[in-house]
Amino acid sequence: MRNKNAECRNKNAKCRNIKFFFMALLMLSALFLSGCRPEHSVVIAGSTSVLPYAEILAEAYAHLHAADEIDVQGGGSSAGITAAESGAADIGMSSRSLKESEKHLWSIEIAKDGLAVIVHPGNPVADLTLEQVRAVFAREITSWSQVGGADYDINVIAREEGSGSRSAFEDLVMGESKISPRAIVQASNGAVRQLVSGDKNAIGFISLGLVEEGEKPVKALRLGGVEAARENVVNGTYSLFRPFLFVCAREPEGDAMAFVEFALSPEGRRILEAEGLVTGPSTTPEPTTVPFITDPNFDYIGLFKRLEGVWNVIRPYADNEYNYFFYRNGEPNLFVGYYESEGSDFGTLIGGRSKGENTAQLIFMIPAVSEEPERPPGWIEIVSVDFNSLDSDNEIGIQFENYPREGENWRTFAYAGATFEEAWDVYANARGYTN
Amino acid sequence: MKKFREKLSGRIFLALAISSVAALALITVFILVQGLPIIKSVGLIDFVFGMTWAPTQGEFGIFPMIVGSVAVTLGAAIVGVPVGVCCAIFLAEFAPAALRNVFRPAIQLLAGIPSVVYGFWGLLFVVPLIRDYLGGPGLSILAGSIILGIMILPTIISIAEVSLLALPRQYKEGALALGMTHWQAIKSVLLPAAKSGIVAAVILGIGRAIGETMAVIMVLGNAVALPGSILDPVRTLTTNIGIEMGYAAGEHQQALFATGIVLFVVIMLLNSTAQYITRGNKVNRGKKK
Numbered sequence A: 001m002r003n004k005n006a007e008c009r010n011k012n013a014k015c016r017n018i019k020f021f022f023m024a025l026l027m028l029s030a031l032f033l034s035g036c037r038p039e040h041s042v043v044i045a046g047s048t049s050v051l052p053y054a055e056i057l058a059e060a061y062a063h064l065h066a067a068d069e070i071d072v073q074g075g076g077s078s079a080g081i082t083a084a085e086s087g088a089a090d091i092g093m094s095s096r097s098l099k100e101s102e103k104h105l106w107s108i109e110i111a112k113d114g115l116a117v118i119v120h121p122g123n124p125v126a127d128l129t130l131e132q133v134r135a136v137f138a139r140e141i142t143s144w145s146q147v148g149g150a151d152y153d154i155n156v157i158a159r160e161e162g163s164g165s166r167s168a169f170e171d172l173v174m175g176e177s178k179i180s181p182r183a184i185v186q187a188s189n190g191a192v193r194q195l196v197s198g199d200k201n202a203i204g205f206i207s208l209g210l211v212e213e214g215e216k217p218v219k220a221l222r223l224g225g226v227e228a229a230r231e232n233v234v235n236g237t238y239s240l241f242r243p244f245l246f247v248c249a250r251e252p253e254g255d256a257m258a259f260v261e262f263a264l265s266p267e268g269r270r271i272l273e274a275e276g277l278v279t280g281p282s283t284t285p286e287p288t289t290v291p292f293i294t295d296p297n298f299d300y301i302g303l304f305k306r307l308e309g310v311w312n313v314i315r316p317y318a319d320n321e322y323n324y325f326f327y328r329n330g331e332p333n334l335f336v337g338y339y340e341s342e343g344s345d346f347g348t349l350i351g352g353r354s355k356g357e358n359t360a361q362l363i364f365m366i367p368a369v370s371e372e373p374e375r376p377p378g379w380i381e382i383v384s385v386d387f388n389s390l391d392s393d394n395e396i397g398i399q400f401e402n403y404p405r406e407g408e409n410w411r412t413f414a415y416a417g418a419t420f421e422e423a424w425d426v427y428a429n430a431r432g433y434t435n
Numbered sequence B: 001m002k003k004f005r006e007k008l009s010g011r012i013f014l015a016l017a018i019s020s021v022a023a024l025a026l027i028t029v030f031i032l033v034q035g036l037p038i039i040k041s042v043g044l045i046d047f048v049f050g051m052t053w054a055p056t057q058g059e060f061g062i063f064p065m066i067v068g069s070v071a072v073t074l075g076a077a078i079v080g081v082p083v084g085v086c087c088a089i090f091l092a093e094f095a096p097a098a099l100r101n102v103f104r105p106a107i108q109l110l111a112g113i114p115s116v117v118y119g120f121w122g123l124l125f126v127v128p129l130i131r132d133y134l135g136g137p138g139l140s141i142l143a144g145s146i147i148l149g150i151m152i153l154p155t156i157i158s159i160a161e162v163s164l165l166a167l168p169r170q171y172k173e174g175a176l177a178l179g180m181t182h183w184q185a186i187k188s189v190l191l192p193a194a195k196s197g198i199v200a201a202v203i204l205g206i207g208r209a210i211g212e213t214m215a216v217i218m219v220l221g222n223a224v225a226l227p228g229s230i231l232d233p234v235r236t237l238t239t240n241i242g243i244e245m246g247y248a249a250g251e252h253q254q255a256l257f258a259t260g261i262v263l264f265v266v267i268m269l270l271n272s273t274a275q276y277i278t279r280g281n282k283v284n285r286g287k288k289k
Helices: A002-033 A051-064 A077-086 A130-137 A164-174 A189-198 A230-234 A254-264 A266-274 A300-317 A409-414 A420-431 B002-042 B044-049 B063-094 B097-112 B115-133 B141-151 B153-165 B169-177 B182-193 B195-211 B214-220 B237-244 B251-288
Strands: A041-046 A069-075 A091-094 A106-119 A155-159 A184-186 A202-207 A241-248 A287-289 A359-365 A379-386 A397-399 A417-419
Touching: A041 A051, A041 A077, A041 A254, A051 A069, A051 A254, A051 A266, A069 A077, A077 A091, A077 A241, A091 A254, A106 A164, A106 A189, A106 A230, A106 A254, A106 A266, A130 A155, A130 A164, A155 A164, A155 A189, A164 A202, A164 A241, A184 A189, A189 A202, A189 B115, A241 A254, A254 A266, B002 B044, B002 B251, B044 B063, B063 B097, B063 B141, B063 B153, B063 B182, B063 B195, B063 B214, B063 B237, B063 B251, B097 B153, B115 B141, B115 B214, B141 B153, B141 B195, B141 B214, B153 B195, B169 B182, B182 B195, B195 B237, B195 B251, B214 B237, B237 B251
Parallel strands: A041 A069, A041 A091, A155 A184, A155 A202
Antiparallel strands: A091 A241, A106 A202, A106 A241, A287 A417, A359 A379, A379 A397
8 A cells, every 4th residue: 555655656756757847848948939039029229328218118119019029128338239230139229429430320319318417415516617527537636625615535426337327427528537446436326326415525427317316415516607407408508418329230120210210209209308318409509501502522421410410309390291490580591491292302301211212302491581381482402312322332422403493592591501509499489399 | 666765865855966066066167267268368467466447448457356355354354253252252151041042033133134234224324424423435444344344243153152152061160160260261261162163253254244245335435446544445356246247248247257256266265264274173172182
């Protein structure tokens, strides 16, 4: 009897063993299978600074497109860019500008994140120049008394090696000098903030959106007199900000493009703004004079790039109809506009691609006095760009056309100048958008 | 059949025992494979004695962190050993049973507090105290030493106490019979006799201190520079890994694994010293008998 029982138990044990074996097999195969991607899947990888925002975007996007799967991973900006280049990820995230060697990749800025230099609220110092901040972090200045504060040692707090915030700070502030190795290192924005809020001699840098977060206050320093505030990032006067980029090997298509477009849509922007990022127009206010279009020496590619920046800004607001403004205060002004139509020689995107064609046209519009929205007489179409021009490597074929061809006035207006900032103001006012 | 069952159970236990050793082997091999290439390319001397740590710019010197680890561990020993050993003596020799029944569980509870809680407490309590009363940023060797000193108490107390209690009764009785006072008996008979156990307790405590990461990340300040005083921030080998792993890729990641190798070697050395001391002394005692 006992023997039989034992046998039984033994059998059970064997059974269990077999079961276990199969379970293990199953788990293993699951592991392998999970390597295969579902059909509608977009892999996004890169900067851990962008990561939380991309996750929020992906979540919102998933509500709209249930079939698509967005897989967001970290890894750091450089890893993300490499992954995008190699195709390991559909979209790479970067919290720094592209380096020269990466410039051939397609990239788009989804938002800007300001960096605030913060001190304890009780610190009498409220304003430092960029040079002073640099000297403080390099520990060339070690006492607050050297920058107008009390006679205490400055406790410098930095982020860890490899962090996007640190590399952005190094690029934007440190230049050739280095953050001192004696600086205290904390592993997150939150930890830096926490320390500074409790140490009246500390100085650190964190994401602008996080200055107001948290229970104990910290004070964001003015930088050369400019308040560290979102609107100053927007208008370009506050120089400490870094771009959050989506990077792809080439202009994305299909699901990946749909996600990028979602990030740039008013809804996407609203989400990012709500999370404390700066979206919308904040291109550096470089005055761009409208060139005389027949000047053979003019840098059209540079112009194109700058226009493309503007295009990225206004694109989410552009509907498929006329989006333009005409003149300000009765004066003709630079127009950066958008008009799309299929098959028409007039149909145009700025920095985009016309549907059904391989050419995209970049147009400059310097409207003459006219209130006719359909076709203002002063429009001058100066650049048409062929993205897929096969006979030139990495070069964008550009051709120029005058439009309208008749009339003398375009010459005059071709010299009319305005900064893109100004252009945006007029545009936004006309459209009822507020910054 | 019975025999078979016996055999089977034996095998199962063997397999499980092997799996735990296999985990060790797996981790060791992995760390070595990941970390050795960078040590090789940088050079062992330059890696261990290099003064600059800038992994994203290709500079891998961990000497400031080794100094940091040594300084903080030494500080922890200075804080924790006297308190721990005295506490052990008190529990083994002086404490009345009622008090002992309160102390022992309390000390065990101390061991049960997660290290991140120690760190958090240190950051919010110890660090501001140091900052306000002694100056400096507060995040410092001193703060780390205090926190770690407290954290290693349970290890030191329990092992030291056990080694005191394990002494033959005759030692103490003989000493008292010779007319020694209680304190004299402890000082000149019991402590020397339990020396090996106490030293092992200290070394294991130090091993704990040198391997601790989470708590010290929060209170040490993590600056990669040689400290000038105990009020300066430092980085230890463990915190170097803990703080930078999130972003590390490529060579940077390898360098962190290489840091792990150095740490691994140090802790191995400490543990084998502890074992050697305990074993060596036992042989001695046997000889004396």
